[in-house]
Every structure is written in structure tokens, then in C-alpha cells.
Amino acid sequence: MSQNIFYIVIIIFASCQSAPKEEAIDEKKATEPQSLVLTPGQVRNAGIEIGEMQKRELSDEIIVNGVVDVPPQNIVSVSFPMGGYVKSTTLLPGLHVNKGDVMGVIEDQSLVQLQQDYLIGKEKLRNIEQEYQRQKELNENNVNALKVYQQATTDYNNQKVMMKATAEKLRLIHINPDKLNTDNLSRSVSLYSPINGYVSKVLVNTGKYVQPSDVLFELIDPSDIHAALTVFQKDVSRVAVGQDVELNFINDPAKKYRARVFLVTRSIDENRSETVHCHFIDQPKNLQPGMFLQSRIKTSPREVMSVPEDAVVNHFGKNYVFTSGSEGKFDMVEVQTGSKENGFIEIRNADSIKGLIVTHNAYALLGALKNVGGE
Numbered sequence: 001m002s003q004n005i006f007y008i009v010i011i012i013f014a015s016c017q018s019a020p021k022e023e024a025i026d027e028k029k030a031t032e033p034q035s036l037v038l039t040p041g042q043v044r045n046a047g048i049e050i051g052e053m054q055k056r057e058l059s060d061e062i063i064v065n066g067v068v069d070v071p072p073q074n075i076v077s078v079s080f081p082m083g084g085y086v087k088s089t090t091l092l093p094g095l096h097v098n099k100g101d102v103m104g105v106i107e108d109q110s111l112v113q114l115q116q117d118y119l120i121g122k123e124k125l126r127n128i129e130q131e132y133q134r135q136k137e138l139n140e141n142n143v144n145a146l147k148v149y150q151q152a153t154t155d156y157n158n159q160k161v162m163m164k165a166t167a168e169k170l171r172l173i174h175i176n177p178d179k180l181n182t183d184n185l186s187r188s189v190s191l192y193s194p195i196n197g198y199v200s201k202v203l204v205n206t207g208k209y210v211q212p213s214d215v216l217f218e219l220i221d222p223s224d225i226h227a228a229l230t231v232f233q234k235d236v237s238r239v240a241v242g243q244d245v246e247l248n249f250i251n252d253p254a255k256k257y258r259a260r261v262f263l264v265t266r267s268i269d270e271n272r273s274e275t276v277h278c279h280f281i282d283q284p285k286n287l288q289p290g291m292f293l294q295s296r297i298k299t300s301p302r303e304v305m306s307v308p309e310d311a312v313v314n315h316f317g318k319n320y321v322f323t324s325g326s327e328g329k330f331d332m333v334e335v336q337t338g339s340k341e342n343g344f345i346e347i348r349n350a351d352s353i354k355g356l357i358v359t360h361n362a363y364a365l366l367g368a369l370k371n372v373g374g375e
């Protein structure tokens with residue numbers, strides 16, 4: 001029993017010892033000095049510059065994420081209008097193609113049959129046309145019965161329709177019916193790219209049988225590739241067509257690209273957000289749909305009191321500037337910051353700050369202030 005009491009006393013003693021450690025940071029923050037005095041020589045050596053807050057036009061920023069996107073009309077699914085076997089293809093995802101480039105070769109006996117039907121029908125039309133002309137002449141001379149002439153006319157018109165339809169089927173698979181003859185019949189046809197762009201998907205392989213409904217390749221027309229940004233409902237009212245946007249990709253965050261808002265979808269989705277579409281002004285190379293990006297939307301500029309970003313220091317999660325008084329005295333004053341742009345930052349409580357401030361190398365003063373506090 002006495003041993004258990006001994007353990008309880010130790011635990012209580014340990015907990016009492018740990019409490020001051022948890023509060024040590026807050027106590028240190030409260031006791032740190034908020035001002036210091038430097039000689040003119042120390043100010044020069046530290047590279048400290050002093051000046052006034054100035055009015056500037058700064059834009060607010062809305063920081064959002066998004067992806068590279070293309071409109072549906074710029075995504076082309078390539079199919080073959082007749083069934084057949086893939087004889088060959090050399091395409092790979094990411095490969096650039098020009099309009100008219102051969103994407104693959106399809107072969108099938110049905111292709112031969114279609115060409116055969118056209119040539120036989122063409123010869124048949126010639127004979128039917130001759131018969132039609134003969135019956136027409138006889139009818140004009142009242143030699144044959146009207147019924148015979150009408151049947152000849154029907155046969156002739158029907159065969160012309162058949163030939164027209166077969167010719168259009170040949171054109172669908174890029175065979176010119178006007179140049180087709182018995183010497184150039186082929187069991188295979190080439191599949192050509194309908195656009196200039198690049199391959200995003202290859203959905204077939206050599207030897208595969210494809211149906212007319214199958215998608216063989218998917219192409220992307222990059223002429224309207226753009227950024228699609230997700231803006232939440234609370235910020236939607238601040239976004240408008242024509243605003244400038246700064247973009248960067250996660251694989252190279254230091255590289256910035258310019259864009260401009262060209263469309264805001266006025267529809268809130270289930271995530272309480274809208275999509276904002278932006279055209280690239282500086283378009284990166286090798287853009288791929290679906291690439292993740294980060295962006296800053298520049299809203300309408302406002303005239304605000306501002307200081308260089310180098311004038312603001314962050315200490316224990318709060319922002320401060322140093323005011324410059326007489327006889328080399330510097331006071332650390334808390335500030336509320338706002339918009340940032342081109343190396344300047346808005347000071348929202350500027351009215352409460354009097355006199356000159358440190359505009360450059362304020363962190364040197366913060367370091368000196370900590371040393372004073374540690375002595």
C-alpha cells in the first residue's frame with residue numbers, strides 16, 4: 001500500500017514540473033522587449049533603410065487550384081466507319097500528328113466487297129442508262145407502252161441512288177470512287193488524322209478486330225487548351241472576365257505563367273464552387289489535359305497604404321513593422337497585412353502607425369531584438 005502511495009506522489013511531482021515548460025514559450029514572448037536603440041554605425045552596418053508608407057494600387061489575390069483542360073470540341077475520337085482488322089499503327093500517346101497523316105491501316109474482306117459492288121454497279125448503271133435512253137426515244141415516238149418507259153425510268157433512278165450511296169461509303173474510308181478501277185482494288189485502307197494535334201490515347205493494337213462503334217484513337221487539338229480553375233462560392237463574386245491570373249505547375253513552382261479569365265461558369269456545383277476558364281498568355285510547352293496547377297487570380301486593384309515586403313517581419317505568428325524614432329530608437333509594432341503584389345504588401349491598420357518605418361532589412365532588427373531579450 002505504501003509503495004502505491006509513493007508512485008502517486010512521483011507522478012504528481014512530475015506533472016507539476018512539466019507545466020512551466022509548456023508555458024515557457026508564451027512567457028518568453030510576453031517578456032521579450034519591443035524596442036531597441038542602435039547607433040548610426042550599427043544601422044549602416046545592418047543595411048537598414050528607413051522611409052514612409054506609400055499609397056499604391058494593389059490587386060487582391062484569390063489563390064485557387066485547377067487543371068489544364070480542353071473543350072469537348074477539341075477532343076477528337078477517331079473510329080473506322082466499317083469493321084476490320086488493324087493491320088498496322090505506329091502511334092504512341094503524346095505523339096504529334098498533322099492533319100492527313102496516316103494513323104494506321106485497316107484491312108478486311110468487306111472493303112474489297114464494297115469496291116467490287118461499286119465497280120459492278122457502275123457497269124450496270126451504264127447498261128440501265130442505255131436502256132432508259134432507248135425506251136425514252138421509243139416513248140416519244142409512241143412506239144412502246146408507257147408502262148415500259150416508266151419501269152425503265154424507275155430502274156435508272158434507283159441505280160443512280162445506289163451508285164451515289166456506294167460512292168459516299170467509299171469516300172468515308174478515303175477511297176476516291178472516281179479513280180477506282182479493277183487495277184487498283186485493295187483489301188486495306190489507310191486511316192488519316194482529321195486534325196493537327198497530338199495523340200492522347202491509343203486504344204487498339206495490331207491484329208485487333210474493330211467495330212464501327214469502337215474508338216481507335218483519341219486526339220487533342222491544342223489550339224484552345226486552357227486552365228480550368230476551381231473557385232469557391234465565397235470568392236466567386238470577386239472574379240470577372242478579363243482579370244489577370246498567375247499560374248504555376250507543381251513540378252516547377254518557381255516558373256510563373258500569365259493567363260487571363262475568359263469565362264466564368266455561372267453554376268455552383270455540389271462542392272459549392274464554380275469553374276473559371278483562363279487562356280494562357282505565356283503558354284507552356286508540352287501541356288497535357290489534366291495537369292494540376294496552382295494560380296493567383298488578380299482582382300480589381302485598390303489604392304492602399306503599403307510597404308515593401310522586406311519591411312514586414314513575422315514573429316510568433318503575427319506580423320510587425322519597426323517604426324523609427326529619435327536617437328536611433330526602433331519600436332516593433334503589430335500590423336494587419338492584406339494584398340501583396342510586385343514586392344509590396346498592404347498595411348490595413350496604417351492609420352495607427354505614426355512616423356517613419358524600417359523599409360529594408362527589418363529582420364536584422366528582429367534578430368538584434370532577440371539578442372537583447374536573451375541577455
